[in-house]
Amino acid sequence: MAGEVTIPVAYVRGTSWFHKLHPIPKLIWAIGALVLAFSTRNPLFLSCFFLFGFLLIILAGILNNYLKVLLILLPISLSFIVLQSLAPAFPRPWISIAELGPFTIYQEGIYSGISLFLRCLAAVNFASLMILTTHPSDLFTALNRIGMPHHANFMVSTSLQLIPIVQREFIIIMSAQRSRGMKATGFSAAIPCIVPVFAGTIERIQQLSLSLASRAFGSKGLKTNIREIEASLKDYVAGIIGLGFTIAGTWYLIYYRVQLDWSEDALLPIWLSKALVVGSALIFIGTILHFWRKAKG
Amino acid sequence: MTKEIIQIENLTYQYAHTDKPALVDINLSINKGEYLAIIGPCGAGKTSLALSLNGIVPHMTVGEMRGKVLVDGIDTTQTQVRDLAHIVGMVFDNPEYQLSQSTVLSEMAIGLENIGIPRDEMLKRIVVALEIVGLSGLEERSPLALSGGQQQRLAIAAALSMYPKVLVLDEPTSNLDPMGKEEVFAVTARLNQEKQMTVVIVEHEVEVIASYADRVIVLDKGQIVNSGNVNDIFSDIDSLDGIGVRSPQVTAIASGLEKKGYHFENLPVTLDGADATFSDWLKQGKALA
Amino acid sequence: MSNIIECINLSHVYPEGFTAIKGINLKVKEGEVVAILGQNGSGKTTLVKHFNGLLKPTNGTVSINGIDTAKQTVFNLSRYAGYVFQNPNHQLFATSVLAELEFGPKNQGLANDEIEARVKETADFFQLHSIINEHPLRLSFPLRKIVAMASIFAMQPSIFILDEPTTGQDHGGAEKIRKFLRKLQDDEKTVILVTHDMPLVAEIADRVIAMWSSEIISTANPREFFFDLKTMEKTKLQQPQATALSHRLQKRVLNEGITLTVQETIKALEKVVNP
Numbered sequence A: 001m002a003g004e005v006t007i008p009v010a011y012v013r014g015t016s017w018f019h020k021l022h023p024i025p026k027l028i029w030a031i032g033a034l035v036l037a038f039s040t041r042n043p044l045f046l047s048c049f050f051l052f053g054f055l056l057i058i059l060a061g062i063l064n065n066y067l068k069v070l071l072i073l074l075p076i077s078l079s080f081i082v083l084q085s086l087a088p089a090f091p092r093p094w095i096s097i098a099e100l101g102p103f104t105i106y107q108e109g110i111y112s113g114i115s116l117f118l119r120c121l122a123a124v125n126f127a128s129l130m131i132l133t134t135h136p137s138d139l140f141t142a143l144n145r146i147g148m149p150h151h152a153n154f155m156v157s158t159s160l161q162l163i164p165i166v167q168r169e170f171i172i173i174m175s176a177q178r179s180r181g182m183k184a185t186g187f188s189a190a191i192p193c194i195v196p197v198f199a200g201t202i203e204r205i206q207q208l209s210l211s212l213a214s215r216a217f218g219s220k221g222l223k224t225n226i227r228e229i230e231a232s233l234k235d236y237v238a239g240i241i242g243l244g245f246t247i248a249g250t251w252y253l254i255y256y257r258v259q260l261d262w263s264e265d266a267l268l269p270i271w272l273s274k275a276l277v278v279g280s281a282l283i284f285i286g287t288i289l290h291f292w293r294k295a296k297g
Numbered sequence B: 001m002t003k004e005i006i007q008i009e010n011l012t013y014q015y016a017h018t019d020k021p022a023l024v025d026i027n028l029s030i031n032k033g034e035y036l037a038i039i040g041p042c043g044a045g046k047t048s049l050a051l052s053l054n055g056i057v058p059h060m061t062v063g064e065m066r067g068k069v070l071v072d073g074i075d076t077t078q079t080q081v082r083d084l085a086h087i088v089g090m091v092f093d094n095p096e097y098q099l100s101q102s103t104v105l106s107e108m109a110i111g112l113e114n115i116g117i118p119r120d121e122m123l124k125r126i127v128v129a130l131e132i133v134g135l136s137g138l139e140e141r142s143p144l145a146l147s148g149g150q151q152q153r154l155a156i157a158a159a160l161s162m163y164p165k166v167l168v169l170d171e172p173t174s175n176l177d178p179m180g181k182e183e184v185f186a187v188t189a190r191l192n193q194e195k196q197m198t199v200v201i202v203e204h205e206v207e208v209i210a211s212y213a214d215r216v217i218v219l220d221k222g223q224i225v226n227s228g229n230v231n232d233i234f235s236d237i238d239s240l241d242g243i244g245v246r247s248p249q250v251t252a253i254a255s256g257l258e259k260k261g262y263h264f265e266n267l268p269v270t271l272d273g274a275d276a277t278f279s280d281w282l283k284q285g286k287a288l289a
Numbered sequence C: 001m002s003n004i005i006e007c008i009n010l011s012h013v014y015p016e017g018f019t020a021i022k023g024i025n026l027k028v029k030e031g032e033v034v035a036i037l038g039q040n041g042s043g044k045t046t047l048v049k050h051f052n053g054l055l056k057p058t059n060g061t062v063s064i065n066g067i068d069t070a071k072q073t074v075f076n077l078s079r080y081a082g083y084v085f086q087n088p089n090h091q092l093f094a095t096s097v098l099a100e101l102e103f104g105p106k107n108q109g110l111a112n113d114e115i116e117a118r119v120k121e122t123a124d125f126f127q128l129h130s131i132i133n134e135h136p137l138r139l140s141f142p143l144r145k146i147v148a149m150a151s152i153f154a155m156q157p158s159i160f161i162l163d164e165p166t167t168g169q170d171h172g173g174a175e176k177i178r179k180f181l182r183k184l185q186d187d188e189k190t191v192i193l194v195t196h197d198m199p200l201v202a203e204i205a206d207r208v209i210a211m212w213s214s215e216i217i218s219t220a221n222p223r224e225f226f227f228d229l230k231t232m233e234k235t236k237l238q239q240p241q242a243t244a245l246s247h248r249l250q251k252r253v254l255n256e257g258i259t260l261t262v263q264e265t266i267k268a269l270e271k272v273v274n275p
Helices: A023-037 A043-060 A063-086 A107-133 A136-145 A150-178 A187-213 A233-255 A270-296 B046-052 B104-114 B119-133 B148-160 B178-194 B206-212 B230-235 B237-242 B249-259 B271-284 C044-049 C097-107 C112-126 C141-153 C171-186 C198-204 C222-227 C229-234 C241-254 C262-273
Strands: A096-100 A103-106 B004-015 B023-031 B035-039 B063-071 B088-091 B166-170 B198-202 B215-220 B223-228 C003-013 C019-029 C033-037 C059-064 C081-084 C159-163 C190-194 C207-212 C215-220
Touching (some): A023 A043, A023 A136, A063 A103, A063 A270, A096 A107, A096 A270, A150 A187, A150 B104, B004 B046, B004 B198, B023 B223, B035 B046, B046 B166, B088 B148, B104 B119, B119 B148, B178 B206, B206 B230, B223 B230, B237 B249, B249 B271, B249 C262, B271 C262, C003 C190, C019 C059, C033 C044, C097 C141, C112 C141, C112 C171, C141 C159, C141 C171, C171 C190, C198 C222, C198 C241, C207 C222, C215 C222, C222 C229, C241 C262
Parallel strands (some): B088 B166, C033 C190, C033 C207, C081 C159, C159 C190
Antiparallel strands (some): A096 A103, C003 C019
16 A cells, blocks of 8 residues: 555553553653753763663663654754754854865764754653653543643544544545546645545544534533543652752753863764764665655555 | 423524525424434435434524424523533434544543543443443444444444433434444344334435334425324335335335236335235235226 | 456455455456445455556456556556545545546546547536536535546546445435446446445346455356345345345245346236236
């Protein structure tokens, strides 16, 4: 069948400690990880942080699913190295260390690129840890308990269901239009395929809203939940630890940011810098081509 | 204690931007425990009528309504659809379009969560409803992985879990294969016969309706043009044909023979009935009008 | 009459490992109307998707008009086999019925005057002139189905593959579709009908192919098929009511063969009392 590109980021069933952890502490850890990762550019810290997250992923038993996510995000993150090296998002002056054809590779660029790459991966690690071990319904049920509206839960779970449905419809419609002699590529393929998907999705949503109204959707008053989320002591402890680490860690990273700035000191050999930039570019372009060809079918 | 669960008085409804009303002066009483079938050609107003039974018409449509629909004594124009949900359950023609959750269990829970049923009670009701429709044990299955017939039965179960007094089904089998059709009809019959549920069903499968329905109403151009039991309705084969509605094939056969000069006391409407009628008729030999 | 479709030991296993059809041997003659029956999941849709190249065999061969489909694109095969999908909403996208009818011929790269001729012929055949400028999505469901059929007709394939043409219709709509199917039959087009409308099958099919659990379990003409109660029970299909009646009466009173339609039954019954 022509190009099935499904999104591999979804809840994975399991019984690890992380699966059993309450959604709120997990959310705290995920957000905390984001804050920490973006508080510094220090490659050592970021690498360790990344590895720490990686270790937790292995412990949670979600390595395979995580690797699928990584497969998509890794090449895209590598593009940062390429782009940053050639045009650093860093205050001038820049130290140029090598020439690559018409382009100049800058020291700060490499540093910035590598740290952005590591930041991205570290954040992804903890985000994946949360997303892959938490059922969206549980997360929103937990949020509902602390005041978030009931509808948000429903909207998320319904949207998640819609994604595979719309993908499936798209494939059917492409088959239907190809049967009418439509060539499967190019702009001429866009309208005959997109209009029916759109129209079908709208009709589906209209019907769904009638069905839901017929099941009392929009009722005022107390809502109950079929999923049970109870917080126990260890959940509170985990949440507090997460919060503590984030606050302490962020303070440390900002207080010592000058000492942690290794942009002048960490000098890579020229051949390595060039190899890094060229290699990243090739992997990035290669990935784009691969997905493009796969989508063509 | 009246025996009517639904009373429709002088109902007229016209959708916005149309030049003709969809429903014209409908007067209808539906009794508790009745199995009522609504038939008629495409565009006759069957869906509009069905949707007026739980307030979708007029609250979720754009148009003008005159007249009254009373459901268990409650005026639908004064009550929101969500507040009628526990009285009238509604099942639509496309099974998949009614489903939105990732498991059968969470799909079943939506309605109950909305009306604030406690969790223990929820689980009880879900088990009961799934058992009635024959989907017990499939709680963790993804609704998208179910067959069309199973999906439609799930939609019925989801409506049943609200413990409604009336179940309204708008062409529930039109998108199903023969097995799915049979499953859904069997569930409606079971609900009506074993649980005394009032069933209102819009359908084209006249052969099946002839076996199950207590009463049939015929709609054409927004009006009720005939109402009666299955024998009376389907025997009037020429008027039905005139508005584009089939009668069961066995009825058409008997009617065809009548036109050739033969006589039948009553035109059969079911296979068993036809078997008996024609067996007698053939044994008696010629029976001229 | 040549074989316009030929399947030799055809199997299709989906990437996930699911065997949808296996060991299919099938020959369809030009001009035949063949009904493919079976419950959803029996493999019938998978089978017919091989006839216009949407699916390629994972084992065995499929030939359309003598051409092996394995290396052919859907585009090339669309010249010979047109596929009308079950849901017209999956195919209708343009702003007018006219544009829908033009879509296929345009894709085929025909000259403008040829396209115009095709559109006119199609509009004549399906009586679409009064709605030629209407937006397809504003039409009723039966009309949309007819427009979808017409848009495939405009490509003038010799094989028509129709997926559930009468499903989801009221009697009037279904009757319109039946009329056009009879016309196609009269024009000696090859029609592959995937359907569970048994009265339609009884009325129009030359041959019935019944599928169960990824295999063909019966190939027969409709009269033989509806008489074969064992196969009907296995595939959970039902005889048309007229046929069921004649079958019951036949055992006890009729002594004629079973009938397929209301008209046939009337004649058969009359013959008994008025020989």
